[in-house]
Amino acid sequence: MKNRLRTSLLFAVPAGILLSCLLCLLLSDAPLEAMKGFFFGPLKSIYNLGGMLNSAIPLLFGALASSIAIKSGNLNLGGEGQVYAGGFVATALALSLGDAGIPGVILCVGAGALVAGSAGALSGFAKMKWKTNEMISSFLLSCTIVLIVDRLITGPFMDRGSNLLTTAKVSRSMWLSYILLPSQLSSAIFIALAAAILMKLLLCRTRFGLKLRLTGQSYRFAVYSGIRTGFYTWFPMFLSGALYGTGGALAVFGTYHSCLKSFHSNMGWNGLAVALLAGADPVAAIPAAIFYAWIESGARIAMQSTTVSARIASVIQAAVFLLITCSVFDRRATARIEGGSR
C-alpha cells in the first residue's frame, strides 16, 4: 500500500509541477507571477488556505465513497447525483424542521446519506440480481437524479428572493461553525477526517471489512469460502452512495447553507479521481484530497491574480491531473485497484 502511494504521488507530483511550470512559461505573459499564484497562492493567506482545505472536504468524502466501492469490486460512477441528492434531501428536511440545531443537522445529514445510499444500493441490487453493470446503472441513475433535483430547486423549492438558483437558506442554528476565520473552512473537516480513519479501521480490522475486500479481490474465491457475496455486492454500493451523500449534505450545512443548483458539480468525478490517486486507500485519501484541492485552488488564484486566463488555468490543472492519474507511473497500482476477477 505504501509503495503504491509513494510511486503514484512522489513521481507524479514533481512531474505535474514541472509540467505546469512549463505551461505557465509558454502560455502566460507573466509566467513567474502565474507560477507563484499557482503554487503558493493557496498558502498565501489564511483565507486561501482555509478555502483550499474546505474544498478538500467533499473531495475526501468522494474519495472514501469511491474507495469502498472499489475495494468491494465495484465502481460507483453515480457520485454526481448522489452528492446532489444528499445535499438536497438534507436541505429540504432542514427547511421543514426550522430551528433544529445540531441534532437537526445530524438528522438531515443522515436522511441525505440514506437517500443517496439507496441510489447506490439500487445499482448494487441490479448487479447482484441481474448482473447489470453497476458503472452504467449508477451513472445513468445519477443523470436522472441531477435532472430531478434541478427541477425541484428551480421549481417548488426555489428561493425567489435570491439572485442565485437555489433553495432558501437553512436556519442559522444549523450552520456548522467556521473554524478558521476569515476563511470558509467549516468543522465538517473533522467529520471527514474521522470518516477516513473509521473506514480504514472498518476495512482492515473487522470481519465485515475482510469479507468485503475478499469479495472485491476474488469473487469466485469469496463464493467458494462461503461469504455472502450478494450482500457484499450491494451493501458497499449503499455505503458508497451514503458517503457521497454525506459529503453533499455537509457541504450544504458547512459552506453553502442552501442547496444551490449544480453545487455538486464535479464533486462526484473529482472524488473518484482522488480515490484513484490514493490507490483506493482511505487514509491515503487525506493527503490526496488536500493535494487535489491545492491544485484546484492554485489554478483559480493564478487566474484571478495574473494574466492567466481561466482557460489556461484549466489546461494547467488538467495537465497535472492527467499526469497524476495516468498509469504511466504505476501500472500495477491500477491493476490492483481493478480488483479481482468476476
Added chain:
Amino acid sequence: MKQPVIRLENISKRYPNGVQAAADVSLDIRAGEILCIAGENGAGKTTLMKILFGLEQPSAGRILLDGNPVSFRSASDAFRCGIGMVQQHFTLAPGLSVTQNVTLGLPARSLGVFLDKKRDRATVAEQIRRYGFDLDPDSPASALSVGQMQQVEILKVLLRDCRILILDEPTAVLTDDESRLLIDILLRLKQTGKTIILITHKLGQIKACSDSVAVMRSGKLMGTFSTADITEDDIARLMFPDDSKITQASTCSCINSKGKPVLEMRGITVRKNNQTRALLEDIDLTVSQGEILGICGISGNGLGVLEGVLGGFIGTFCGTYKVNGRDVTGLDTGQLRALGMAYVPAKRISMGSCPSATVTENLFSTELAQTGPLLDLRQMRKAAGALIEKYKIDAKPDEKAGNLSGGNIQKMILARELERSSPLVVFAQPTWGLDVAGRRTVHERMLSLRAEGRAIVLISYDLDEVLELSDTIAVISAGRIQKTVANDTSVGRQNLERLMLGKTEDRL
C-alpha cells in the same frame, strides 16, 4: 566443435526477498536437439527458462544466441530472436476459433489493416497437417480438450517462426494418450530442425524423448548428460538430496471396516440449457466414513461438472445429494461447508485462493463466522504461523498468496480445508502440477484423513493417483459412471483406461 545455438553463461537470479532462484548456471543447448531440464518445483528450472525467454532478468551472467550475446527485456524480444515459450497456463480466447487464436496478435499480412481470413486458415491448416496436430482450424477454442488447447499454444509459437521452443511442464495436464501424442509431435518438430527445451519432472518422459537432460536442484545445475548414458534412478538421485523423498506414500492395504455412509448421491443429472446430451447423467455415488472414493476419467467427460455439483457451485440438477443423511440438494458452497464439507478445488488460484490477499487472510477466509465483529489480527497471525509450521508452507503470514509457488498454495489450501473436522472432504485434481514432494504431502494427508474416519472423494485425471489411494474407484465417461469397483488386485489399469475412453472392458 559445433557452436551451441544457445549458451547460458553463469546465470544467476536473486529475487529482492533474498531467494536465490538460480546460482551460476552455465548450460549449452545444441541446435536441433531436445533438452529436458529436470528438477523439483523450486529447483529453478522455470526461472531459468523465464530468463531465457525474457520474462525475467538475470542478476548476473549472460545469454549467447548463435555465439552473440543477447539481452531480452521482454517476451517480444525473445520472439523476435526465434525463441518461443509455451506456458503451463493457457491463454486462449474461448469465443474464438483455433485459427483466430493462433493468428491473434500477428501482424496482418495482406492489406495491413484487414484480416485475410482465408490465408490465415490455410496457413494454420498447413501447420496442423505438417506436425500432426489433432486440431480442426475452425473449431471454437471452448470446444477443445486440454491436450488440444496445448497444441494450439504450440501452434501459436510455431507461427511466429520460432526455431527454439520452450515447454513448461507440458504433460502435467495431459492424459497418458495425450502425452504420447505430444511426444510424437515434439519428435516431429525436432526432425524439421527445431530445438526444443522441455521443463519436466516426469522421469519416464525424459527418457522417452530427450537427447540430453540437465538436472537442477535448489537453483544449481547438477550436471548435463546425454540421455542415453543416464538412467532414471540416476536422474532422480540428482534431483533429490536423499533417497527417502522419492518413495511413494505407502497405501494402507487393509481396507478398514467402513463406517456409515457420509455422502450419498442418487440419480444426479445435469443438463446445460437445452442440450440433448446431459453433462452428467444418472450419477449414483456413496462414500462412507474412512473410505476414499476415487473418480477418474478423461478431461471433458464430466469430472469438472461433478466437482461443481459436489462443491455446491452447480445448483441446478436433478437427483438428490445427501451428506450425513441430510438432504443438501441445491445448497451453495457456504451452506455445504456449514454442514460439514471441506473442498480442495481444482482451480487453485482462481477459486481456492485469493492471490492478492495475504496468507493469513486466505487461511481464515472460511472461518469468518466467528464471534465478534473485530478481527484480532495478532491472534490470527499467530494461528496462521502455527498452520504454516504444521503444513510446512514456505511463506510468512503477511505474504501475498500470489507470490507462493503452486505447491505452497496447495499446502495453504489444505491447511485451511483440513483443519476443520469436516466429515466429508472433496479433492479435485489435488496434485496437478505439483512435484514429487508436493504430491507425496497431499497423498499422506489424504491417508491420514482416512485413518481419522473421514469420507473422501478424490476426483483426478491422474490414474496412478486414483489407483494408489482409492478404496473404491468409479470411472466416468461421457457423463455417466461406466463402472464402480473396489480397488483390489483384480482391477486392471488397462481396463480402467478402456472404460475411461468409453470402450467396453477387455474380457480376459
